[in-house]
Amino acid sequence: MDFDDTREEAAFRAEARQWLGANAETKSGAFETWQSRYSGRDGYDGFERAKAFQHKKAEAGFAALHWPVESGGRALSPIYQVIYSQEESRYLVPRGYFEIGLGMCMPTLFTYGTDAQKRRYAPAALCGDEVWCQLFSEPGAGSDLAGLRTRAQRDGDEWVINGQKIWTSGAHWADWGILVARSDPKTVKHKGLTFFFLSMKSPGIETRRIKQISGASHFNEVYFTDVRIPDSQRLGAVGAGWGVAITTLMNERLASGDLRGPDFEEIFGLARSVSLEDGPAIANAAVRERLADLYVKTQGVRLTRFRTMTALSRGETPGPENSIGKLVNAPKAQEIASFAMDLLDMGGVIMDKDTAPLRAAFQESLLTSPGGRIAAGTDEILRNIIAERVLGLPQDVRVDRDLPFDQLPTGAR
Amino acid sequence: MNFDFSPDQRSLRDQARKFLAEHASSARVRRILEGAAPYDAELWRGMAEMGWMGTAIPETHGGAGFGYLELCVLAEELGRSLAPTPFSSTIYLAAEALLLAGSPAQKKRWLPRIAQGEAIGCFALAEGPQVATPGNITTRADGGRVSGTKIPVMDGDVADFAVVVASETAGGPAGLFLVDLKGLGVARTHVTTVDPTRSHARLVFDSAAAEPLGAPSAGWPLVERLLDRAAVLVAFEQLGGAQAALDMARECALGRFAFGRQIASFQAIKHKLADMYVAVELARSNAYYGAWALSKDAPELPVAAATARVAASEAYYQNAKENIQVHGGMGFTWEFDCHLHYRRAKLTALMLGSARRWKDLLVTRLQAGAA
Numbered sequence: 001m002d003f004d005d006t007r008e009e010a011a012f013r014a015e016a017r018q019w020l021g022a023n024a025e026t027k028s029g030a031f032e033t034w035q036s037r038y039s040g041r042d043g044y045d046g047f048e049r050a051k052a053f054q055h056k057k058a059e060a061g062f063a064a065l066h067w068p069v070e071s072g073g074r075a076l077s078p079i080y081q082v083i084y085s086q087e088e089s090r091y092l093v094p095r096g097y098f099e100i101g102l103g104m105c106m107p108t109l110f111t112y113g114t115d116a117q118k119r120r121y122a123p124a125a126l127c128g129d130e131v132w133c134q135l136f137s138e139p140g141a142g143s144d145l146a147g148l149r150t151r152a153q154r155d156g157d158e159w160v161i162n163g164q165k166i167w168t169s170g171a172h173w174a175d176w177g178i179l180v181a182r183s184d185p186k187t188v189k190h191k192g193l194t195f196f197f198l199s200m201k202s203p204g205i206e207t208r209r210i211k212q213i214s215g216a217s218h219f220n221e222v223y224f225t226d227v228r229i230p231d232s233q234r235l236g237a238v239g240a241g242w243g244v245a246i247t248t249l250m251n252e253r254l255a256s257g258d259l260r261g262p263d264f265e266e267i268f269g270l271a272r273s274v275s276l277e278d279g280p281a282i283a284n285a286a287v288r289e290r291l292a293d294l295y296v297k298t299q300g301v302r303l304t305r306f307r308t309m310t311a312l313s314r315g316e317t318p319g320p321e322n323s324i325g326k327l328v329n330a331p332k333a334q335e336i337a338s339f340a341m342d343l344l345d346m347g348g349v350i351m352d353k354d355t356a357p358l359r360a361a362f363q364e365s366l367l368t369s370p371g372g373r374i375a376a377g378t379d380e381i382l383r384n385i386i387a388e389r390v391l392g393l394p395q396d397v398r399v400d401r402d403l404p405f406d407q408l409p410t411g412a413r
Numbered sequence: 414m415n416f417d418f419s420p421d422q423r424s425l426r427d428q429a430r431k432f433l434a435e436h437a438s439s440a441r442v443r444r445i446l447e448g449a450a451p452y453d454a455e456l457w458r459g460m461a462e463m464g465w466m467g468t469a470i471p472e473t474h475g476g477a478g479f480g481y482l483e484l485c486v487l488a489e490e491l492g493r494s495l496a497p498t499p500f501s502s503t504i505y506l507a508a509e510a511l512l513l514a515g516s517p518a519q520k521k522r523w524l525p526r527i528a529q530g531e532a533i534g535c536f537a538l539a540e541g542p543q544v545a546t547p548g549n550i551t552t553r554a555d556g557g558r559v560s561g562t563k564i565p566v567m568d569g570d571v572a573d574f575a576v577v578v579a580s581e582t583a584g585g586p587a588g589l590f591l592v593d594l595k596g597l598g599v600a601r602t603h604v605t606t607v608d609p610t611r612s613h614a615r616l617v618f619d620s621a622a623a624e625p626l627g628a629p630s631a632g633w634p635l636v637e638r639l640l641d642r643a644a645v646l647v648a649f650e651q652l653g654g655a656q657a658a659l660d661m662a663r664e665c666a667l668g669r670f671a672f673g674r675q676i677a678s679f680q681a682i683k684h685k686l687a688d689m690y691v692a693v694e695l696a697r698s699n700a701y702y703g704a705w706a707l708s709k710d711a712p713e714l715p716v717a718a719a720t721a722r723v724a725a726s727e728a729y730y731q732n733a734k735e736n737i738q739v740h741g742g743m744g745f746t747w748e749f750d751c752h753l754h755y756r757r758a759k760l761t762a763l764m765l766g767s768a769r770r771w772k773d774l775l776v777t778r779l780q781a782g783a784a
Contacts, residue, residue, distance in 0.1 A: 002415050003483055009414065054626055079414050079551045268779065282780065285773070292772030295779065296724045300695030303702050306416040313415075324691055380680075387683035391663055394678035 016087045023277030024091035063126050073121035075311040101125045101132030105178050107251045112235035127333045133174035135165040143381050152181035161227040171207045171220035174200045180241045185406040193241030198229045216368035261365035265300040267336045290321035301328050320389035323382040330372035337365035426486045429653040433494035445497035451571045451612035454517035455499045461530025475525030481708040485649045492653030497532045497610040499568035505643040507534020537563035537571035547633040550587045554579040559623040570603050571616030584680045587627035608756035645703035648725035650777025651761050655693045658732035658754045662739040696728035706726035726762035733758035
């Protein structure tokens with residue numbers, strides 16, 4: 001049990017600190033803390049700046065510390081990633097565009113791709129030249145992902161894809177995507193799936209942006225009409241796509257534990273700055289009790305991640321227990337947003353950036369945080385994962401288990 | 414960074430778990446619950462033979478001189494097993510007070526006997542059903558004597574000595590005093606509490622001989638320092654209990670059938686157990702951080718201790734409460750062990766001050782840190 005850096009870790013920290021000092025912009029306050037977590041989610045200008053920074057970061061060797069050396073990494077233990085993130089969190093650094101590619105698509109490619117594919121795709125993803133997206137969910141297949149209907153039909157050395165995906169983050173700027181599709185509707189649903197990667201510039205792909213309740217558009221619907229994928233871009237065996245998808249989802253849960261939007265630091269700052277009917281909010285007993293609860297949760301998640309990193313450093317693989325981070329953080333984000341607005345009383349409804357505290361970050365979060373409880377597995381699915389895969393409780397009753405996919409009951413749609 | 418216990422510490426945990434499974438079984442705990450004795454003296458002797466009391470006591474004072482991480486490991490196992498002994502009073506509070514503030518003579522007198530399991534200590538702070546504050550302590554210390562009433566004092570009926578919080582003038586600064594409970598001017602009576610497996614007493618001091626423990630000016634900050642250190646250790650006991658309650662609920666849910674299915678296959682039960690798991694894991698992470706801060710006596714200790722205490726108090730109570738719910742009607746019978754954890758959860762949540770009070774303290778400390 002030791003939080004002190006080893007000699008090697010201290011040297012690495014100094015190196016990271018020096019590089020960030022010379023190449024990134026320092027934060028000046030709480031708002032920037034929040035903004036940097038979001039920065040560049042919208043707007044082309046932000047995208048180009050993010051790519052430029054990612055390029056420099058990759059050249060300096062900080063973009064994927066734990067990746068194998070031949071893929072552009074340094075083959076360091078995950079603890080180094082924690083150290084780098086700690087240092088980077090003090091700077092305004094663009095994030096968001098590359099997380100899916102680096103956090104989910106590349107680890108899947110490392111497990112199932114050929115050496116030639118790893119050499120071809122990993123360095124380009126690492127330096128931000130090529131951005132990836134993940135084509136999983138469908139209108140009729142969210143929590144029940146294995147119920148997806150997008151078809152993959154073999155045609156010689158190629159596959160022909162027809163169907164629709166939804167909730168695809170960043171499909172509108174992505175160069176490549178990973179895709180899971182149904183190759184055999186005559187067998188049970190988990191067994192008839194096959195996994196691919198494909199160019200998002202392929203003929204027959206149409207991307208439409210979805211406007212969310214916040215007004216922003218991070219997600220897309222993606223339509224496939226006779227899109228052709230060479231068989232060489234299949235990952236895993238024909239019909240074994242579910243297992244490949246699970247690899248991706250495990251990495252997703254590891255990557256998506258971070259809270260986006262105002263966190264404890266911001267609500268604590270707000271409570272110290274606003275007044276209630278009986279004086280400063282921070283002096284109010286009920287406010288203090290909720291702040292303490294939020295701090296205890298925030299620290300609990302942060303430190304649980306340290307325990308995970310320690311386990312990973314020992315060579316253990318990320319397991320279902322990583323569902324905790326998102327299961328706690330996503331509802332917490334919604335709670336913080338609502339609590340902050342309560343502290344502002346009637347004025348809490350104001351979304352005008354020049355009037356609302358933190359340039360309306362809490363109000364923005366009220367409208368974006370419900371999505372956090374759904375994306376990458378709903379709260380309910382995450383509880384099921386913990387119950388079934390960590391605690392070893394029985395699976396939910398599945399009435400569709402032995403039925404061929406094309407005989408599954410469907411609601412009228 | 415390495416945020417886990419070492420292989421040696423994990424092997425100590427396995428050894429302790431094995432010993433306690435045998436010597437602090439449910440049947441043994443229930444003997445104390447039903448009033449056979451205030452604590453399990455045979456278990457206490459066994460623990461002394463294993464050297465547990467001296468875990469964090471330096472070798473110069475007759476201890477084993479391991480450290481606080483090892484003590485945390487033992488605390489978790491003691492909490493898991495519900496071991497009915499005066500360990501927490503003696504080790505986390507009385508021995509810690511001596512280590513923090515004792516004179517060489519005071520340490521020499523008590524620490525070797527504590528390490529051998531020959532002396533039991535207690536910590537006398539509360540004065541009835543109210544929050545103890547520096548301003549409301551009515552026990553007086555004057556000219557080497559203390560007078561006043563302390564209730565409840567955990568293990569006060571079986572202890573050889575007490576660390577007593579008293580003030581020298583009305584409303585004046587409170588400090589710590591060492592009182593030999595075998596001396597004159599000490600009256601003690603057993604007090605019934607929600608958890609009979611941890612004995613409690615009312616101590617009435619009438620001009621009992623008392624030595625100041627630490628400089629009189631150390632006062633309340635010393636009390637807080639002591640409580641912070643104990644908070645981390647008690648958090649590990651609570652963690653062990655919370656995990657045990659989850660394990661019991663899981664076993665029960667897997668073994669019981671209703672509507673033709675294991676009740677563990679119903680989402681209402683699965684999600685309850687998942688929430689219990691989340692609570693215990695967040696508490697575990699916060700407790701580990703507290704353990705690190707305690708072992709290094711780091712500047713982060715006050716915030717880390719309050720965080721660990723709040724997380725552990727709430728996780729243990731949540732899991733003990735929901736364990737009864739999962740068991741259904743059998744869960745609130747005397748025969749099932751669910752109530753042992755339910756009692757202990759509430760007791761440990763209050764023994765160093767309630768989570769409500771610690772939350773307030775946590776925010777005060779965060780304010781000081783962020784100022």
